[in-house]
Amino acid sequence: MPAVWRINNEFGNACILICRTMIGHARDILLSSSLDVVKPSFEMVGRIFSRRIAYHGIFWACVFVFNAFYLGYIEEDIGKTAYGFSIRFPFILGICYLNLYYLIPEYFHANRYVRYLGLLIMLILIVNAVNLWLLDALIDAELCPKSYETYSRFTFTNYSYKLFFLSTITGLTSGIKLSKQYAEQKMQIAHAEKARLTTELQLLKSQIQPHFFFNTLNNLYALSIKKSHLAPEIILKLSGLMSYILYESDEESTPVAKETGHIQSYIDLESLRFGKELIIDFQVQGDTNKRIFPLLLLPFIENSFKYGGKSSLGLIVIKILIRIEDNYLELFTENPYQEYSGSSTMRNNVGIGIANVERRLQILFSKNYTLSISKSNQIFKVYLKIPVS
Known part of the structure; x- marks a missing residue:
């Protein structure tokens, strides 16, 4: 078999192996992210349900104690208030829970506000009338305190007073319910958005891998065709970068020293390729x-070599400065750049790597970063400023 064919075959096998590794890595990211988002937690549901019963119990206990005992203590007639509110309490519970678990889900959440309000008012009027009718009917009961007879009569004053209280407690519980649902909805939206951005961020990071490796493999392929003695050294340095990009870069953050160390390895790779x-x-x-x-920084460095290396201006001079100051990192890159026919805009020429990083910057820092890309006198310049911790 000719030597060139053997080199091409080995190069092809290396490409296939790298592609399989990257596809498997991206698949693991998608699966793990999806499971984190949709995986139910029955234990958590149980805790929430038990807490809900406890919260409801505490709320109604406070309402009962305040109306049945505290007001009676103030009026110096606890028996009267305890008797009256004990009879009214089941009606209050009934109208409140009917409203919370039927009227609101069935009509209010369906945007049928007029029907909801009409049914709620009608129910309050009817329940209040039945409640007062029962109090009036129990005036002669042995348990009814004589002092409560005045408050038990079915009169307009008593009806209005009890109607006001029933409407107030119904409105209070409705407000608590709707406020809680609104807060939960906002929290769910926030969690869903965070999960979506996390997944997108991981996928954007994974896209850097094929973009970087295929560019480097193209260089390796060219050296292999020439049977360059530099090919083994390039493969060794590429192996170290592959390990960092595929495995170590999954951490949420990394020291600047570690990132710049791998940038130096990449610069060494390109120096081997371009030589003097x-x-x-x-x-x-x-x-x-x-x-x-x-x-975050490597695609900008890669871009300097990718387009600086296409220059026909003689020597390729690339300047890279990374400066950390006042909890901010600044990156300056400068490389020769030649406009080619068929290229529409500068932005279209900076490649998928830069567009990818710009999106990551938006997700990670919102508006708390600066990115400036400019070209003048056939010199391409990038300035990036991001916060560091």
Whole structure:
């Protein structure tokens, strides 16, 4: 078998292996993220249900104690208030829970507000009338305190007073219910959005992998065709970068020193490829123990070589400065850039890697970052400023 065919075959097998690894990695991200979002927690549901019963019990106990005993203590006639409210209490519970678990879900949440309000008013009027009728009928009962007879008569004053109280307690419980549902809905939306952004962030990070590896493999392929003695060294450095990108970059944050160390490895790779045609000015200043999100800087560095290497201006001079100061990291890159026919805008030329990172920056920092990309006099410049911790 000719040597070139053997090299091509080995190169093809390496590409297939890397593709399988990256596809499996992306699949694991999707599956783990989906399970985290949809996996039910029956234990949590049980705790919420038990807490709900406890909260309801405490609320109604406070209402009963206040109306049956505290007001009676103030009026110096606990027997009268306890008797009256004990008879009214089941009617209050009935109208409140009928409203909370039937009228609100069936009509209010269905945006049938007029019908909801009409049914609620009608029920309050009827329940209040039945309640007062029962109190009036029990005036002669042995348990009825004589002092309560005045409050038990079916009169307009008593009806209005009890109607006001019943409407107030119904409105209070409705407000608590709707406020709680609104807060839960906002929380669910926030959790769903956070899960969506987390999944998108992980997928964006995983997209950097094929973009980076295929660019590097193309360079490796070219060296293999030339039977360059540099190919083994490039493979070794690429292996270290692959380990970092595929496995170590899954952490939420990484020290700047670690990120810049792998940037240096990438620069070494490109230096092997370009040889004496390339002049690199790479500097790191400040506290490199600060932590940043992994793989935010590498695409900008890669972009410098990708388009700087296409320049026909002679020597390729690339300047890279990373500076950490006042809890912010600044990245400056500068490389030669030549406009090619068929390219519509500068943004279309910066490649998928930069567009990917821009989206990650938006998710991670919202508006708390600065990214400036410019081109002048055939020099391409990038300035990035992000917070570090």
